[in-house]
Amino acid sequence: MADSLDDAVAKKFGNRNTEFSLNDKSHIKNIIGVVSGKGGVGKSTVTLLLALELNKMGYKVGILDADITGPSIPKAFGLGNGVDGNEDGTLIVPPLTKSGIKIMSINLFLEDPEKPVLWRGPMIASALKQLYSDVLWEELDYLLIDMPPGTGDVSMTVFQSIVPDGVVIVSTPQDLVKMIVGKAVNMANDMKVKVLGLIENMSFMVCPTCQEILFPFGPSHLDSVAQHFEIEALQSLPIDPRINELVDLGLAEGIDSEYVKEACEKIIDNLKK
Numbered sequence: 001m002a003d004s005l006d007d008a009v010a011k012k013f014g015n016r017n018t019e020f021s022l023n024d025k026s027h028i029k030n031i032i033g034v035v036s037g038k039g040g041v042g043k044s045t046v047t048l049l050l051a052l053e054l055n056k057m058g059y060k061v062g063i064l065d066a067d068i069t070g071p072s073i074p075k076a077f078g079l080g081n082g083v084d085g086n087e088d089g090t091l092i093v094p095p096l097t098k099s100g101i102k103i104m105s106i107n108l109f110l111e112d113p114e115k116p117v118l119w120r121g122p123m124i125a126s127a128l129k130q131l132y133s134d135v136l137w138e139e140l141d142y143l144l145i146d147m148p149p150g151t152g153d154v155s156m157t158v159f160q161s162i163v164p165d166g167v168v169i170v171s172t173p174q175d176l177v178k179m180i181v182g183k184a185v186n187m188a189n190d191m192k193v194k195v196l197g198l199i200e201n202m203s204f205m206v207c208p209t210c211q212e213i214l215f216p217f218g219p220s221h222l223d224s225v226a227q228h229f230e231i232e233a234l235q236s237l238p239i240d241p242r243i244n245e246l247v248d249l250g251l252a253e254g255i256d257s258e259y260v261k262e263a264c265e266k267i268i269d270n271l272k273k
């Protein structure tokens, strides 16, 4: 019978302690996982918005794209494939975005970034180890991890191996109603990782002609759901067609990251608690 993912990871990395170590040329003060109960809710978008804003606030920021089978971060910043090694060739040098955010993703190593990665758990785990441990992050205040979607094996591996200091949960109004966020809260609790708060993405939109605030998916449930799970309501984000356009053009840095300023301040505070 095939090994379970846990067994396979344990076999590869030794015993049940699967936490990856970081190289001695790098030091990361805070690791923030961005998670969602399912895909397509805006996890990658929120990851890059948080990274942009933290960077603007003057912090040293990196993004690790841990969504190995659906990596999207390099493309959003207009980064093509190809990475360099450091002087002695022992570590990977992460490419920088225009504003100086360090990016690491499996996409940077693929000949055809459009081709899907069809790997199983153990290969994903060993790729992740390299994307985290063997990268010359140097000094970072915040490393944001765009986690795999959902609460399955791959997410659990990331939790166990790159133990984040806390997670931000991203959801949409419909999913807040369906309590999908509960799965993400439970997983964080099971893994003993702090929940830094909840972001409701695609919560409302501003009518381009009359500036009226519209709620295409119904009223916000951010506060009530956050209260229910006893976590902090971080922010409601609007549907903004420019986000889509700029990400598609590889110009993520053109997005107005003020959207998440309040969320960033709360996250910074909650990490200290």
Ligand SMILES: Nc1ncnc2c1ncn2[C@@H]1O[C@H](COP(=O)(O)OP(=O)(O)O)[C@@H](O)[C@H]1O
Residues within 6 Å of the ligand: 036, 038, 039, 040, 041, 042, 043, 044, 045, 046, 072, 149, 201, 202, 237, 238, 239, 240, 241, 242, 243, 244, 247
């Ligand atoms: N607030 C938003 N306004 C407009 N488009 C958005 C917003 N959030 C996400 N999107 C778009 O929705 C799609 C899915 O978002 P993405 O961040 O890739 O989701 P996930 O990483 O959870 O799969 C992308 O095309 C993205 O540009």
Ligand SMILES: [Mg+2]
Residues within 6 Å of the ligand: 043, 044, 045, 067, 070, 072
């Ligand atoms: Mg994504």
